[in-house]
Structure formats: structure tokens, C-alpha cells
Amino acid sequence: MSVREPLWRAVRARPRHLARLLGWSFAEAAPSFVSGQAVARALDDGFAAGRPVTGLGWLAVLAAAWLAAALGARQVLLAIGGIVEPFRDDLLRRVVDGTLHRAAASGLRPDSAAVARLNRQVELARDAFGAVIAVVRSFLFSVAGVALGVLTLMGAVLPLVLLPLAAGLVLFALSLPAMARAQRELILAEERTASSLAAMVDGLRDVTACGAEDRVADRVGVDVERQARVARTLAGLTAVRTVSLAVGGWLPVLLVLLATPSLVRQGATAGVILGTLTYVAQSLTPALGSLVQGAGVNGVRLVTALQRIAATSDRPPAAATRRTGGPEGVELRLQGVRFAYGPGADPVVADLDLTVVEGDHLAVVGPSGIGKSTVAALVAGVLRPDAGRVLIGGVAVGEMDRAAMCRARVLIPQEAYVFRGTLRDNLTYLADGRSRGEHAEPAELAELTEHAELTEHAELDRAVEAVGMTELARRLGGYDAEVDPGELSSGERQLIALTRAYLSPARLVLLDEATCHLDPAAEARAEEAFAARGGTLIVIAHRLTSALRAKRVLVMDGARARAGTHEEMVAASELYRDLMGRWSAPVGAHARH
Structure with a gap:
């Protein structure tokens, strides 16, 4: 089983839930398009023009968009559940099928502890897959709504928003492979440390009796230091993730503010500037932050869990079903x-x-x-x-x-x-x-x-x-x-x-x-x-x-x-x-x- 196979199958096999997810995503993303427009119109056509009723009316439109988003969010979660729960069931079937075939090959009863560990990986994969779907979908719809909204306000402002966003995404994409490797290495280092500690505890009486405390502590210390070193590396890559969020999410605010005099000379109003900043601060930056967090953490967890499931749940090859001969007697x-x-x-x-x-x-x-x-x-x-x-x-x-x-x-x-x-x-x-x-x-x-x-x-x-x-x-x-x-x-x-x-x-x-x-x-x-x-x-x-x-x-x-x-x-x-x-x-x- 490859990592991509169950993901693509989960998405393609449930077109009804996918269509439902996309349809309700438009409702959930309504504030991404309406927020800047409503703020701009409420200021320019309403309060600044001496028409407070018009201003309040645009704010009511924004409130209605948020109500629609709340309803859409509920339906989106149900649609995601309709995709990830069958995905979980598919992985569980693979785990049980592979475990039973390996048990048949070895002549033993299935290893219930191994199945429990794999079931934990299945649950991690299910949760991570749902989180990845949620954040990627939200980011794409939010960016589309922001781009369309800024374009309708004033086309000249659009490059000030999209170019930093693209730079932040490129920076994050470049750090993602190294971050994934570091995350996997950290998981393996944690397991090695746990294994060393378990072996030390199992032999604690013998270690104490032989006066080998310092030697065993040094040996375990090597694994602990390795885990700490990998954790520091991952922390450094997390800093890169923070930089990418700053570039893509907050640099547009600075650029718009710096370009305000020029934009005003081109006809931009206070409502256009405030509406653009609303788009960036209320929609674009949170969506980018969710994407960076979701892909940087849940994406890595998803890939790691699927790799572990694939490595341990596939059926053994046909040749492996031959039972190895046991000992003659038990001398x-x-x-x-x-x-x-x-x-x-x-x-x-x-x-x-x-x-x-x-x-x-x-x-x-x-x-x-x-x-x-x-x-x-x-x-x-x-x-x-x-x-x-x-x-x-x-x-x-x-x-x-x-x-x-x-x-x-x-x-x-x-x-x-x-x-x-x-x-x-x-x-x-x-x-x-x-x-x-x-x-x-x-x-x-x-x-x-x-x-x-x-x-x-x-x-x-x-x-x-x-x-x-x-x-x-x-x-x-x-x-x-x-x-x-x-x-x-x-x-x-x-x-x-x-x-x-x-x-x-x-x-x-x-x-x-x-x-x-x-x-x-x-x-x-x-x-x-x-x-x-x-x-x-x-x-x-x-x-x-x-x-x-x-x-x-x-x-x-x-x-x-x-x-x-x-x-x-x-x-x-x-x-x-x-x-x-x-x-x-x-x-x-x-x-x-």
C-alpha cells in the first residue's frame, strides 16, 4: 500500500460527500468575500456619507454572512466525517486483513497488542486526514474569496496582497520536506528512548547488583541526547514556519499601509483601504496560519501514520506462508x-x-x-x-x-x-x-x-x-x-x-x-x-x-x-x-x- 492510494480512494469513492463538502464550503467562506466589501461600503456609502442606516445595513449583511458561515461549518464537518470515517474503516480492514494473514503464515494467533498499536495509528491517520481536508479546503476558499473581494474593491491593491502570500507559501513549501523528516526522526528517536528505558527497567535488579548504573545511564543518555538533538532541529524548522506566516499573512498589511498615499492618488478611499486590511487580517492571515499548522503538523502525522500502517499491515508474500520448521524436541x-x-x-x-x-x-x-x-x-x-x-x-x-x-x-x-x-x-x-x-x-x-x-x-x-x-x-x-x-x-x-x-x-x-x-x-x-x-x-x-x-x-x-x-x-x-x-x-x- 502506498501513502497516496488510500487518500485518493477515500476522495474519489465518495463523490456525493465531496460535492456536499464543496457546496457548503461556499457558504462557510462567505465572510471571506463579504467582510471587506461590507466594511468598505459601510464606511464610504454609509457612515462617512452621513447615511448611518446604510452603514448599519452593510454591517447586517456581514452578520448574515457569518450566520451562513456557521451553518456551512456544521455541514462541512458532517461532509468531512462522511469521507474520513469510511477512510478509517478502510485502513482498519487493511490492518485486520494483514494481521490475520500474517497470523496464518506464522501459525500463531493474531498479536492483539500489535493490532492495538496499529489501531492507534489508524486513529491518528483519521484525525490528521480530517484536519488536512479542513484546513486545505478553508485556505483555498478563503484565498479565492479574498482575491475576488480585493479585485472588486480596487485591482491595484491585489498584487500587494497576493505576492507576499505566494512568497510565504514558497518558503513554507521549501521547509516542509525537512520538517517532515525531522518529525519522523523525532518519533523514531522517542521510540528508541522508550525502548532503552524499558530495557533498563527490566534489568534494573541485575544492573544494580553489578554496579553498572553509570554505564547503563550513559547508554540510555545517548538515546536521550539524540532525541533532544532532533527536537532542537524540529524547533528550528518551526521557526521557519513562523517566518513564512509572517511573510504571507502580515507583510501584506505593511505593504498596503506603506502604499496608502499612492493608492489614494489613484482614487482609493478610506473604505477601500480599511476593507483591504479587513480581508487580510480577518480572512487571509487566519487561513494561512491554519494551513501552515495543519500541513506542518497534521500532514506529517498523516504521512507517518500511513507509512507505518503500510509497512506492518500488508499481506505477507505467498512464499512467506510456508511455516518454518521448529526444533526437534526441546533439549x-x-x-x-x-x-x-x-x-x-x-x-x-x-x-x-x-x-x-x-x-x-x-x-x-x-x-x-x-x-x-x-x-x-x-x-x-x-x-x-x-x-x-x-x-x-x-x-x-x-x-x-x-x-x-x-x-x-x-x-x-x-x-x-x-x-x-x-x-x-x-x-x-x-x-x-x-x-x-x-x-x-x-x-x-x-x-x-x-x-x-x-x-x-x-x-x-x-x-x-x-x-x-x-x-x-x-x-x-x-x-x-x-x-x-x-x-x-x-x-x-x-x-x-x-x-x-x-x-x-x-x-x-x-x-x-x-x-x-x-x-x-x-x-x-x-x-x-x-x-x-x-x-x-x-x-x-x-x-x-x-x-x-x-x-x-x-x-x-x-x-x-x-x-x-x-x-x-x-x-x-x-x-x-x-x-x-x-x-x-x-x-x-x-x-x-
């Missing part, structure tokens, strides 16, 4: 993995080698801020290692497509996400889609659908019972009850997220302190449910009892890490003994190790 290998938050920062994870065979149950323990969540993020693909490789089923995480990653692993963080919707939607969001018999006959389709719904309900019951949220599901009103995240406690949100992960197809489950808001008994039940579910379970331990339930333990001690069974770690790791409250190694431990 996890970390080979020489190193990661640091920021250039020059001390590594949070250094030269980590780890193998987690399929079906293993690993607990990751260590002091707060030591890097446990960083390891989980590296395994999940949320972070990329600075060195080394993370492989799932023999495939590097960075080389796996999104569909394969979601089939391979699921990560539940400490702050569980629950969205507005039914409890069923929240629980089955990551579950496999099941065929409803697309090629079956209607009677068979109904039977298959009913069977699938019964199967899904039974699976939900088993998962809810296993994880331990039966009472919560009952209290909320069942699977079809609407869920308000704000009314749930942190522990209740964690139970919902845990059940969602339990129902997912992923064979590698990462629980990053995902049970920290549950009581010890509920935490034990949830972890035991995942251990019995099959697949591989990695628990970032909130309580050390998680280590006692695991088959193996990964102890993180600074940038070093070692793994083994609970008994092996008690014997070999002083830190693990400290964490467990045991301050001496078992007898004979040193001899065995």
Missing part, C-alpha cells in the same frame, strides 16, 4: 553464553555452559539481582546473548521464527498478564487451535463443533484442577464470565497465567518467579502440576523449596554458575549451603568432589 543448551547490560558493563552472565535435557526439572537459585531472570530471558529469546549460543532442540533461539518459538517454550514472568475478556479467552489464549471440520457437511460440522467444545471444556477442567484455580474459576462465575484484571489480586492473576501456560503446546516452561504471590502450598501444587505435565520445567525460584522439588539446581554465584542435584550443590556450593541455612559441607563431601 536446551547454553554454549559459552555471555550477556551484559550495556557496552563496557560487567557481564551478568559469563561463559555459561548448561544442558537441560527434555523432561528435566531445573530450579535456578541465587541472591536477588544475580541474573536469574536474565537467564530466563535469554532462554526465552527476549534477550540476545552478547556471545555464545542458546539452542532449543538444536536450533539457535535467534534463528527460530515466532511460531516455532511459541510452540517450543512459554515464559510466565513475575507480573502475570490478564486481559479484559472471558476467563475462557484468558486461559486458552496460547492453546492449540483445533479444527472444527472445515470440509465437513453441516450436520457433521455441528457434531464436530459440539465434540470439540466438550473436549476443550474437559481440558480446561483438568488444567484448572491441576494448577489449583478451581475455586477461583467458580468464584469468577465460570469460563464464560467476564474478567476485570483490576479486580483480581496478584496471586489470582498468577493462577490464570499459570493455567494458560499449562494449556499451551509449549514443551519448555519457564516460570520466572511466576508463583511469588501464591502461598507456599499453592506454589507447590502449581510446580508439581507442571512437573507432572510432561516436557521441561525451569523455575526461577522465589522460595528455596522450589529447589527441593526440582531434579536439578542451577546455582548462580556472581557471573559463575554450576548445576547439579540438591545433594551435589549442598556439598559443592558454599553459596547454596548459605541459602539453605547450612553452613558446613556434609562429612566426606570434599573427598567425593
Whole structure:
């Protein structure tokens, strides 16, 4: 989709609304032509000539023109709405269509967060398009009315008005491309800064534990300074916009005043001079100011929004609909993995080698801020290692497509996400889609659908019972009850997220302190449910009892890490003994190790 395509289609496809817009624009622009004429006639033919009734009559004509303009403005807004609302619907259809096709290509459910972000761009495009139509139309009709009005007053005055206007428009047009580039660069700089800040906040514990505050601050400071530099550039270009408004809107006033003696010698009256100044001050300058503001801000927003929509909502090419193969099994290998938050920062994870065979149950323990969540993020693909490789089923995480990653692993963080919707939607969001018999006959389709719904309900019951949220599901009103995240406690949100992960197809489950808001008994039940579910379970331990339930333990001690069974770690790791409250190694431990 090009930027111009939806704009031209929106205008051409609705000729009735376009004709209505143009017709009512004449009424709205009535003061642009009448104002100067009414003032000039009221002065020359009325008050200056000793006929106040005539003067008041011309002022009444001006008042009637403003009433007509008010009625026209209302109808103009309705006509613009008739153009921009279908334009918005067209963009939304493109967004949904592109999202669904990309979801079909990747084998995943549509990314609701991405759709929400694109919907925001659609709303920006709709508002900006309406504003651009309004200001461009108003400017053209106002200039036409002013030019015609000045010409009927005195043709010699017309160049004094139109030549500065043309110069101001040229100056503004020359600055517009640079202004558009600066506006786009500012948007991108703001996004980079937001991304850097988000990454810093996500790793704040690790940053603090490693004493890398200054280094990370310097790194974020680079993005902040870049954003400030672009903002200063845009401010300078905004000054050019102000100059163009002064040249096109206010220089005509100065030229008319300077030329007044010459105009009077050519027959100009006081009414002609005052009427011309009225045209400029009351119609031309406001119209030019609206154009400069509308094209300089809303025009850039419109183009930027359409570019983003075009870049992310087009259908994927046919070749992209082939699903990329996923990993064979979910054996996890970390080979020489190193990661640091920021250039020059001390590594949070250094030269980590780890193998987690399929079906293993690993607990990751260590002091707060030591890097446990960083390891989980590296395994999940949320972070990329600075060195080394993370492989799932023999495939590097960075080389796996999104569909394969979601089939391979699921990560539940400490702050569980629950969205507005039914409890069923929240629980089955990551579950496999099941065929409803697309090629079956209607009677068979109904039977298959009913069977699938019964199967899904039974699976939900088993998962809810296993994880331990039966009472919560009952209290909320069942699977079809609407869920308000704000009314749930942190522990209740964690139970919902845990059940969602339990129902997912992923064979590698990462629980990053995902049970920290549950009581010890509920935490034990949830972890035991995942251990019995099959697949591989990695628990970032909130309580050390998680280590006692695991088959193996990964102890993180600074940038070093070692793994083994609970008994092996008690014997070999002083830190693990400290964490467990045991301050001496078992007898004979040193001899065995």
C-alpha cells in the first residue's frame, strides 16, 4: 500500500460527500468575500456619507454572512466525517486483513497488542486526514474569496496582497520536506528512548547488583541526547514556519499601509483601504496560519501514520506462508553464553555452559539481582546473548521464527498478564487451535463443533484442577464470565497465567518467579502440576523449596554458575549451603568432589 492510494480512494469513492463538502464550503467562506466589501461600503456609502442606516445595513449583511458561515461549518464537518470515517474503516480492514494473514503464515494467533498499536495509528491517520481536508479546503476558499473581494474593491491593491502570500507559501513549501523528516526522526528517536528505558527497567535488579548504573545511564543518555538533538532541529524548522506566516499573512498589511498615499492618488478611499486590511487580517492571515499548522503538523502525522500502517499491515508474500520448521524436541543448551547490560558493563552472565535435557526439572537459585531472570530471558529469546549460543532442540533461539518459538517454550514472568475478556479467552489464549471440520457437511460440522467444545471444556477442567484455580474459576462465575484484571489480586492473576501456560503446546516452561504471590502450598501444587505435565520445567525460584522439588539446581554465584542435584550443590556450593541455612559441607563431601 502506498501513502497516496488510500487518500485518493477515500476522495474519489465518495463523490456525493465531496460535492456536499464543496457546496457548503461556499457558504462557510462567505465572510471571506463579504467582510471587506461590507466594511468598505459601510464606511464610504454609509457612515462617512452621513447615511448611518446604510452603514448599519452593510454591517447586517456581514452578520448574515457569518450566520451562513456557521451553518456551512456544521455541514462541512458532517461532509468531512462522511469521507474520513469510511477512510478509517478502510485502513482498519487493511490492518485486520494483514494481521490475520500474517497470523496464518506464522501459525500463531493474531498479536492483539500489535493490532492495538496499529489501531492507534489508524486513529491518528483519521484525525490528521480530517484536519488536512479542513484546513486545505478553508485556505483555498478563503484565498479565492479574498482575491475576488480585493479585485472588486480596487485591482491595484491585489498584487500587494497576493505576492507576499505566494512568497510565504514558497518558503513554507521549501521547509516542509525537512520538517517532515525531522518529525519522523523525532518519533523514531522517542521510540528508541522508550525502548532503552524499558530495557533498563527490566534489568534494573541485575544492573544494580553489578554496579553498572553509570554505564547503563550513559547508554540510555545517548538515546536521550539524540532525541533532544532532533527536537532542537524540529524547533528550528518551526521557526521557519513562523517566518513564512509572517511573510504571507502580515507583510501584506505593511505593504498596503506603506502604499496608502499612492493608492489614494489613484482614487482609493478610506473604505477601500480599511476593507483591504479587513480581508487580510480577518480572512487571509487566519487561513494561512491554519494551513501552515495543519500541513506542518497534521500532514506529517498523516504521512507517518500511513507509512507505518503500510509497512506492518500488508499481506505477507505467498512464499512467506510456508511455516518454518521448529526444533526437534526441546533439549536446551547454553554454549559459552555471555550477556551484559550495556557496552563496557560487567557481564551478568559469563561463559555459561548448561544442558537441560527434555523432561528435566531445573530450579535456578541465587541472591536477588544475580541474573536469574536474565537467564530466563535469554532462554526465552527476549534477550540476545552478547556471545555464545542458546539452542532449543538444536536450533539457535535467534534463528527460530515466532511460531516455532511459541510452540517450543512459554515464559510466565513475575507480573502475570490478564486481559479484559472471558476467563475462557484468558486461559486458552496460547492453546492449540483445533479444527472444527472445515470440509465437513453441516450436520457433521455441528457434531464436530459440539465434540470439540466438550473436549476443550474437559481440558480446561483438568488444567484448572491441576494448577489449583478451581475455586477461583467458580468464584469468577465460570469460563464464560467476564474478567476485570483490576479486580483480581496478584496471586489470582498468577493462577490464570499459570493455567494458560499449562494449556499451551509449549514443551519448555519457564516460570520466572511466576508463583511469588501464591502461598507456599499453592506454589507447590502449581510446580508439581507442571512437573507432572510432561516436557521441561525451569523455575526461577522465589522460595528455596522450589529447589527441593526440582531434579536439578542451577546455582548462580556472581557471573559463575554450576548445576547439579540438591545433594551435589549442598556439598559443592558454599553459596547454596548459605541459602539453605547450612553452613558446613556434609562429612566426606570434599573427598567425593
